Amino acid sequence: MWLKRLTRFSRRDVIQSVFSQGPRLDCRRSYYTTKGDMEPETKKPKVEDNGHREDQVVRDLSQFEFVRVLADYSQKKVVCVEGRIKDKEGKAVLWLDKTPFSENVIKSMCTEKSQLVPEFNNDVYGSYSTLVDPKLNEIKTTLVYPATEQHIQRFLQKPLYIVEETPECYNTVTLPFIEKEQFSVDWVYNILEGKKETDRIIYEDKDPDIGFTLIPDLKWNAKQTVDLYCLALVRPRGIKSLRDLTGKHVSLLKNVLDKGREVIEEKFKIGKERLRVYLHYQPTFYHLHVHFNVITFEASGSHCEKAYLLRSVIDNLEQYPDYYQKATLTCVVSEGQNLCQELISKGVIRKLENTNKDE
Amino acid sequence: MWLKRLTRFSRRDVIQSVFSQGPRLDCRRSYYTTKGDMEPETKKPKVEDNGHREDQVVRDLSQFEFVRVLADYSQKKVVCVEGRIKDKEGKAVLWLDKTPFSENVIKSMCTEKSQLVPEFNNDVYGSYSTLVDPKLNEIKTTLVYPATEQHIQRFLQKPLYIVEETPECYNTVTLPFIEKEQFSVDWVYNILEGKKETDRIIYEDKDPDIGFTLIPDLKWNAKQTVDLYCLALVRPRGIKSLRDLTGKHVSLLKNVLDKGREVIEEKFKIGKERLRVYLHYQPTFYHLHVHFNVITFEASGSHCEKAYLLRSVIDNLEQYPDYYQKATLTCVVSEGQNLCQELISKGVIRKLENTNKDE
Structure with a gap:
């Protein structure tokens, strides 16, 4: 997948x-x-049928x-x-x-093999270090x-920067950069046109102006709802991001919010009171899309410096149709991104001295 | 503490x-x-001098x-x-x-005692389960x-609800509820007046209109900056939350943002490009206060459904002085809170069926 x-x-x-x-x-x-x-790089040795290459397995x-x-x-x-x-x-x-705890592991841990090393004891509270059977406390490991x-x-963890992008900064730095570096979003068009991944579609509204396609995000396996994460790709083309939205997009956004939540409630039994629905700024790709998470899932991209609630976006546009052309929008860039280098070179953000590791 | x-x-x-x-x-x-x-409850046995009560220590x-x-x-x-x-x-x-990994623990793990159980191998990538010496993989444990x-x-983990609070909902449900249930914020006044916790103050601006006091949040021990978390308490009284803010508060908010970041850069060497500065809605206590986190620290209260960036708040107020009286504001409530019960009883949110555990 x-x-x-x-x-x-x-x-x-x-x-x-x-x-x-x-x-x-x-x-x-x-x-x-x-x-x-x-x-895959073809010069590397091929994978064996069973997925194991004996010479590379480490004991x-x-x-x-x-x-x-x-x-x-x-x-x-x-x-x-x-x-x-x-x-x-x-x-x-x-x-x-x-690894996270599971009920079975917790139950299996309740034996004399799980030794408690006391740290302190205060009234009803006891604090310990627990040493348990390694099999019950494994570490998921990947070796490259x-x-x-x-x-x-x-x-390598690269430093992150918070950027406060004024409309002027958008028009003179970000927009020209995006237009120059623009990557194809053909894969989005393939989904919208039913050419690819038709089996993954959760819901489709084919209206050319207010329609959208709802699919599970790649970070979600679409099995358990504890980490529910869906993505709505809007049908109209040419809306790059939040910055392009105006009052005329309100009906599109309302449709995405209302129908998206309705479908998720119907299919996954997660009501709208439990859904975080938002856009990213900057987005990962420049075709307007909306993220749906279950509230208890703390998705990394849902912090306030990057995530903009769709409900607030609609509210802003209803009251101030040119809100996103006038607003200072905050976003996060990483030193690994070209946009970050551009913002540094144009003096929008200061380069950090310690470039190896963030904190 | x-x-x-x-x-x-x-x-x-x-x-x-x-x-x-x-x-x-x-x-x-x-x-x-x-x-x-x-x-402390006085009926419970007292703590021994060494902090250990032998009869309660579990092995x-x-x-x-x-x-x-x-x-x-x-x-x-x-x-x-x-x-x-x-x-x-x-x-x-x-x-x-x-427990998190530390460099010392990683180094100590690199012995034949750390056994790798292969899961699969694909080209340069090998996936394993690692079983390590329990002492290097302890579990911090508290027994009550x-x-x-x-x-x-x-x-008990209680269900969380996302609330989209319209101005009407604020005026007819939330505000009357807050006024009825209001808790004392004398502890804030004690800090602002220099009566308590004077040793914890990082910075103080005593201007009655735009001043504030900056202290480390209780979640931060003020040692390492990897989880830097400061709180600014504004000097003027009577500003309950985001909802009360209007254009006349811009200079106060700008002062908090600019001087707060300046002081943190000076004292903790964390520049403004690395600081997440925001307000909570709903706040935990109703005296206006601002949160400062280092960006790499994913504070639980910094997700977009609850955290409002101070930069955006200032921007909104400069352009639309009554923005927060007209806006629909999103917040999160938990079934453990009285406000949640109030919102359910007034029909603002629907009660979830599974009330024992969220997901």
């Missing part, structure tokens, strides 16, 4: 996506675009030599490390991700070897 | 805080307000009997479980929190025993 979708993304999009998604990323996703093409971590931390998502208990494999050439990347310099750069 | 601050919060505030903060919460914090007072989890999951923050690898202690009366609450029904209710 992830492989198929890659054909949509330019390398720049993927890089952008790596840093905006952090540990939610399928860390393999970006690999196949290393050379700007869409196929333990004694062969891995630590070099440096590339990225640390400490709140999510995820870390990405650069290293070497003992007595072998080249670099390696190790991605470590602690040999890793190219591009791999390293792609996994 | 956390004990001291408790004197500020009413029980309702604390409950609200529990659900808005999720796993960031010091899970002890809410305990002392069980009875609506601010002191392993064999005595803990699983009953149900109270809360599951799977993205953060944190879970809260209700159970019983074998052959003992009453309930127990177990809070399990996997005996736990009262209030403890259980406080830890």
Whole structure:
């Protein structure tokens, strides 16, 4: 599934996506675009039928030599490390991700094998360190070897910048840059025209002015609703982002909000009181699209510096039709993005001194 | 420190805080307000000098009997479980929190004791389950025993609701409710007047109209900047929330934004390109205050359904002085909050059927 979708993304999009998604990323996703093409690198040894290449399977971590931390998502208990494999050439990347608790694991943990080391005790509260059977406390691990310099750069956590984009900045820096660097959104047109991914469509409204297509976002497997994440692609073409929206788009946006929520309630039993519906600014691709998350899922791109609630967008446009042409809009860029370099070179944002790791 | 601050919060505030903060919460914090007072319950056995009560220290989890999951923050690898202690009366609450990786731990993990169980191998990518020495993969654990029904209710994850509050809803439901239920903000006045916590003040601007006091938020220990979190309390009284702001507050807000960022850059070397500055709606307490986070810290309250960027607020007020009296504002309420019950009873939001656990 992830492989198929890659054909949509330019390398720049993927890089952008790596840093905006952090540990939610399928860390393999970006690999196949290393050379700007869409196929696996053919010079690398082919995968065996069973998916295992015996010569590459590692049995333990004694062969891995630590070099440096590339990225640390400490709140999510995820870390990405650069290293070497003992007595072998080249670099390696190790991605470590602690697993969430499941009910079965918790039940299995309740034995004398789970030792508690007391830290302090205060009234009814006891604080401990628990040491449990390694099998009940595994770490999801991905090893990339040999890793190219591009791999390293792609996994390296780059500094993020908050940008306060005035209308003037948009017109003189961002817009010319987007127009120059514009990537194809043919993959969106393929979906809208029913040429691709027809089996993934959740709902389709074919009205040319206010219609849209609702699909599961790539970050969601469309099974459990605990991380429900859908994407609505609008039918009209040429609306690049929030900046292009005016009063005349209100009926389109209302249709997306109302029908999108209705369909999600009907199909997934998630009512509108539990849905976060928003646009990104800057978006990952410049064809207007809307994100739908279940509220309890803390999607990385849903923080206030990047996510604009569709309800507020509609409200703004109803009251002030040119709101988004006059507004200062905040967004986040990463040092891995070309737009970031452009904003630095034009003096919109100051380059940070420590460019290796953000905090 | 956390004990001291408790004197500020009413029980309702604390409950609200529990659900808005999720796993960031010091899970002890809410305990002392069980009875609506601010002191430890005196009927419980006293804490020994060394902080340990031998009869309550648990050595392993064999005595803990699983009953149900109270809360599951799977993205953060944190879970809260209700159970019983074998052959003992009453309930127990177990809070399990996997620890983040540290450089030292990663280095120590690179031995043959860290076994890799292969899952699949595809070209340069190998996917494994790693089983490591329990000492390198501990679980931070809190055991509450005996736990009262209030403890259980406080830890129980309650459904969250997104509310789209129109001006009419504010005036007829929210405002009368806030006025009726209003809690004292004397603790804020104590700080502003220099009566309390003077040692915690980072910066003070005593101007009565545009002044403010900057302090570290309770969630931040003011040591490392990786989770920098400051709070600006404005000097003028009587501004309850975003809803009260008009064009006449622009100079106050600009002062908070500009001087707040300046001070943080000077003291903590975090430039304005790396600061997320926002207000909450609804706020936890009704005296206008502004949140400052470092951008890489994904604070739970910084998602777009609750957090309003100060830069946008200023921009809106400059262009449309009565913006916040006319706007539909989105906020999040939890079934544990009285305001939520009020909104349900007035038909603003629909009560969810599954009231035990959100997703």
